[in-house]
Each structure stands twice: as C-alpha cells, then as structure tokens.
Amino acid sequence: MAELTTAVRATPTPPRTVRTSAALPGTRRARRYWLVLIGLALLAAAFGIALVVWDNPMPVGTAGFWRIVALRSKNVLVMLIVAFCQAMATVAFQTVTTNRIVTPSILGFESLYVAVQTGAIYLLGATGLTMLTGVPQFIGQIVLMVGLAVALYGWLLSGKHGNLHVLLLIGIIIGAGLGSVSTFLQRLLTPSEFDLLTARLFGSISSADADYLPIAVPLAAGAGLLLWRRARRLNVMALGRDVTTGLGLNHRRELVVVLVLVAVLMATSTALVGPMTFLGFLVATLAYQFADTHDHRHVLPVAVLTGFVVLSGAYFVMKNLFYAQGVVSIIIELVGGVTFLVVILRKGRL
C-alpha cells in the first residue's frame, strides 16, 4: 500500500516544457502553494478581525468600544509576535540541527523561565511574581535566556570537541535539572502561591503586558529579518555539515549565527507569554506539509501564517466557547496534537 501511493505520487506531473530547479517546479505545484498561502492569510485575517470585533459588549463607536478594541488588538499583536517567533525559530532550528523532531525548547529556554518564576515566588512569595512584571524585568528575562543559550553555544562550538549533538544533550540535561529544581520548589509553596504560579506557567496570551511590545516587536522583527536573509543558506545547511562546507559555507559560523537568532526569538516569545513548547513543533511540521517544498523562502511564510492561525484559532475557541481567556497552550496541545497525528499518519512522512 505504501509503495502504491508512493508510486502514484511519484509519477511525473504534466510534461515539463521548461526544466527548472525552482522550489516549486511546475505550475500545478506553484498554484497549490499560492492557494495554500492565500488561504492561510485569509484565515489569519478572519481570526484576527474576529478576535477584535466579535462579541464586543459596548455599543459601536463609544469610547468603551474602542477601549476594548485596543485591548484586544494588543492580544492579537501578541499572538502575531509569538506565532512569528515560534515558527521562524523552530523551522530554522530544525534545519540547522538536521532534525525534524526537535524544537529549540530543548535548549532549556522554557525550563529557565519556569525556574525563574518558581524561584521568585518561592523566595518572595506572591509579591515575587509582581516583581517579575515590568519592562526592565522583561528585558532581564530575555537577556538571561539568550545569555544561557549563547554561553552554551560558545562554550561548546568553539572548542575542538564542539559538537551539535553534545550541545543538544547538555541542553536537555540543563533543562531537566532546572525542571526538577522547579518541581521541588513548587512542592514547598502554599496552595495559593502554587495557584498563582500555575496560571503563569501555561502559555497565556492575556498575561502579556502592552508595555513589553515596543521591545518585543523590534527584537522579533530584527531576528526574523536576519533569518530571512539567510534563507538560501538555510536551504544548504539542511543538507548537513559536510555538504554545507563543500559548497563553501562556513558551517560553524552559520550555525552559531542561526542559533543566536533562534535564541533571541525563543526568549522573546517565552518572556512574553510563557512556555509554548508544542506550538513551534506543530507549526513547523504542518508548514512542511502545507508548503511541500524544502525551500525556506517558501516554508517560512507558511509557517508563520500557520502559527498565527493555530494560535488565534485556539484563543478564539477558548474565549468564546469555554470562556477561559488566554490559556491557549492547552487547546493547542489537544487539537494541535490530534491534527498533527492525522496529517502525519495520512502522509506518512515528516
């Protein structure tokens, strides 16, 4: 059966008149790609607009109406940033590690975030959490996460025995270590403190402060732009270290640059809304299914749009069906996980 479907899919598409190595050879594949992209864009726009205007309790045009619109627009912008960061970071990370089943959270960004939040509430009680809110604290958390990642990269990749797999392994171990410290501290908290903390540890859109946006937007956009400009080099890096070197790229340099950009994106997203482990993975995998090409210049936009659709869709459902604003990671993991399995089982490959 598997052979059969492969054979059917493999039969050459309509006779080629022009032979091309383009990312989407043939009009059929190109048309399919653009349809997917436009479809996602429309869906994203629909969810974005619905989130802003749907079910506004105030009469249209009043000051209250606009205040609610402004508040909700902030949430939509937060979702856009998070989707952008997670999608770009995960696709790039999977490419440079030549591994489609890892996500950058393997490097311990989220464990660090959880440990910081837990530590604060353990040491300072409920006031600890309020002390973690504010623009300087937001910047501090980003710096801490990027710092940890860069220290890890620098230490491992500059040495003679520097090796990406060791890096990932150490990332996992640090993540697990921080995770157990957090779990231990959480046991020592009072139930009410624990309650407060739990709310912070689900990826939550509404908890993001509007004051953070002037910092988050340029960070995300800057890192994203730099990644985008490396898209063609990312295509090469997907072929592995040796081919990359053979084709004239300095593999180690490219690797470090991409990993630093990934760290900035992940830290921004995590400091903004908390852990979103599954989103990036889901989005990257779906994006490859939707875009159906290896070319990053085609995959990345699809990934970002998919991320936004998933995130805003989950938020819309949470808010209007379950009246539980903000906590989107739960539904992403549930619905996203199922979608993911269906897609993978149907297509049979990553």
Next chain:
Amino acid sequence: MITLDGVRKDYTSEVRIGPVDLAIPAGGITALIGPNGAGKSTLLTLIGRLLGLDAGTIEIAGYDVARTRSKDLAKVVSVLRQENHFITRLTVRQLVAFGRFPHSKGRLTAVDEEMISQAIDFFELADLEGRYLDELSGGQRQRAYVAMVLCQDTEFVLLDEPLNNLDMRHSVQMMKHLHRAAAELGRTIVIVLHDVNFASHYADYICAVKDGAVVEFGPCAQVMTAPVLTEVFDTPVQVIDGPNGPLAVYY
C-alpha cells in the same frame, strides 16, 4: 596538484592516520585503494577540508586548505562523502542544483539551469529529475549526488566510493564520464574505489593506503602487481593479463 605534507589525524590514541606525504599530480584520475579502515576516507575528507588536520599542511593548486576561505575553495575543489544525509521534499533536480551554490549563491541563472540539465542528462536522471530523493533507490540517489558534485564544476573533484550501490552499467558509465572529464577538461579527480580492477582500468595513478599510511603510490602498472596488492589487502592476490590490462584475481 594536491600536496600533503606531514599530514596527520589522530582520532584516538590507538587510531592515528599518517603522517602522510603525498603529491597527487594535476590532471587525471588518482584512485585510493586499500582495506576497510585503512584511512582512505579520512585522507579524502582532510583534503576536502571537511575534517580538521592535527598536523601538517594540505595544498590544492597552491591554496592551503586550512587557511583559504571555504567559499573560495568551493570553486576549486568539490567533495562527496561516502555517506550522505538526505532530506525529504527535495527533488533530484533541486539537489543537483545545489552544486551551483558556490557560483550563484542560490540565485540560479539560465546558464546554471543549463549545466544542471547537462549533469542530470549525463547520469540518465532526466526521467527522475522531478522525484523526491526519498523515492529513489540507493544507486539512483548516489548518481544524483555525484551529479551535484560535478555540477559544482571545479578543477579538483574528490569522490569517496561513488560506485557504491551502482550496477555494472552505471559503474562503467560513471567511470567513463570521470575519465572523460579528466582527459578533456583537465580535471583532477581523486576517487576512493573498492574494486581494484576499476582502479586499474580507469585511473592514471593508484595510491594504496594501509593502516593510515601510504604504502605505494604511482602509475597503475607499478601498483597492480601481485606482491603489492597481496601486502596491501592481506589476502592472496594474483595479477593476470586481462584483455584490457592487468586484472587482479582474489577469489
């Protein structure tokens, strides 16, 4: 010309390759032969700067591989490893197109496309060019990788066992093509070969490697002798006069 001067690679305290001194002349095919684990792949990847040296220097056409920028080297030397990581959702043609990366940086021109088509046609991959790499047989994929490397259009070409997985016809075809590239375009091709008879027939020079050292290097006739091959491969080898030159018989 490729020169290796006191080249060493120390994997562990037991496994040391070298020191190797070798001068591979420009133009023509040089075959690296030797038993498994002799160090052929190591030497080839060292020359192709995919692996760092622990001592010594390697120069390709005067460029020190440890010091020349990778992107400059990529226009002088191309290298194919024995095993290759391949990604899904990449078609044969798209893979071959990567060979043009050092020249076009991913923005393919009409000239690039023409060269890609030629390489593909040459390896009889035209019917397969739209196929994904994970839908190919091992031999077909191997041909696609070699096509990519030749598409890089460099003066020096390093190939590690490119005949792996190839059937008789495609093996012969590939060797003939490489031979022509060497003879007509003046390319210098260094190739690891499993089959000494292929080496004997198509190569201009043979370099026999054993236990991390070069034991014999010279024109085919010098290496294709019973004593040398017996010593290199640690197994009785007879060399007889075949219809197309010396033939090693070892079974």
